[in-house]
Amino acid sequence: MIHAAADQNLYKIKELKPPQVQLSLYNPSDGIPDLNGIDALILRTVTHLNADTLPHIPSSLKFIGTGSSGTDHLDIDYLESNGIHVADANGCNARSVAEYVMTALLLWREEHNPDQPFGKVGVIGVGKAGSAVVEILTDFGIKCVEYDPPREQRDSTFNSSSIEEVLDCEILTFHVPLNKKGEYPTYHWLNEEKLSGHQFQLIINAARGGVIDEIALMKFYVEGRIQNYVLDVWEGEPDFNTKVAKHAFIATPHIAGYSEQSKVRATEIIFDKMADYFDLKNACPQYEKLTKTVDLAHIEYDLVKLLTRLHPILGYDKALRDLSARPDKKILFRNLRNEWPYRYEYNFLKVRSEILNEFPELKTLGVSAVG
Structure with a gap:
């Protein structure tokens, strides 16, 4: 059995874990958890690991995976010099x-x-x-x-x-x-x-x-x-x-790579790499990626209104501007990233065929017709 500590905000972390992994979830707002007896640490970009934040690396810890494409929050040279295998989810988003x-x-x-x-x-x-x-x-x-x-x-x-x-x-x-x-x-x-x-x-x-x-x-x-x-x-x-x-x-508050599908991919990639590293035999569970139909009936649309319905980019923009004057804007920035529901990527969205015919940009983005 592999003992892993994982950021509680990693998407579908419980559903996608390999059967031989025992998870201990932590809240990154509380800092880095106690890693004694932990074989693997799975984190996000909000957790920075270096000689200052992790001066004592327990001998049990062998694998660190980040559910992100970037790794600038990790001092890879420091971690690898201490015998840690570092993995990322490059390409997930x-x-x-x-x-x-x-x-x-x-x-x-x-x-x-x-x-x-x-x-x-x-x-x-x-x-x-x-x-x-x-x-x-x-x-x-x-x-x-x-x-x-x-x-x-x-x-x-x-x-x-x-x-x-x-x-x-x-x-x-x-x-x-x-x-x-x-x-x-x-x-x-x-x-x-x-x-x-x-x-x-x-x-x-x-x-x-x-x-x-x-x-x-x-x-x-x-x-x-x-x-x-x-x-x-x-x-x-x-x-x-x-x-x-x-x-x-x-x-927007660092959400370009946020989607239902990208978050699932990130967790899948990290667990697949962890399974390979620890030579876990049983395959990781697969998560069904569902499509979603967006009801656009009985409303007059232009392209801006359609994109606003299908993608939350302008909603995030408004929310970020609304919190700009707040003294706790750093906390609220994090909340925007963690608490908003993930959007569906365009090729997992369906709309009425007449909408696609009128706005071919949607079809080029990957939106498909209902039915």
């Missing part, structure tokens, strides 16, 4: 992030340029999430410029654009990890120097807070040198700069 980006783009176009085609979109970071973004943009006939020099180094089939080519795009969207060191640091990758000399129409960050210099971004917006920006991630998260949020076209 790629489709959800891509849908967030495309939804933001459609909402932005409807408000600013409803009859104009999108310009070139520079995708910075073309891993799992960035590749999913390229796929959905291509479905909409949008020209993508893919920039990812580290991937070009490790993947002989991929050719990265030059930095000049990607900065020549009208729209930029970010999908990179936050790295402050190494050959390709991403901290404040988009800074005042790179913003100068360009007239970007829209900049989207659904990667990690700190990849963009938010103060420089806001300054260029206020000066009219950027038309709009969309931020889902923030420096100092769960705190966030209320002035930066105020000027954003859309501001």
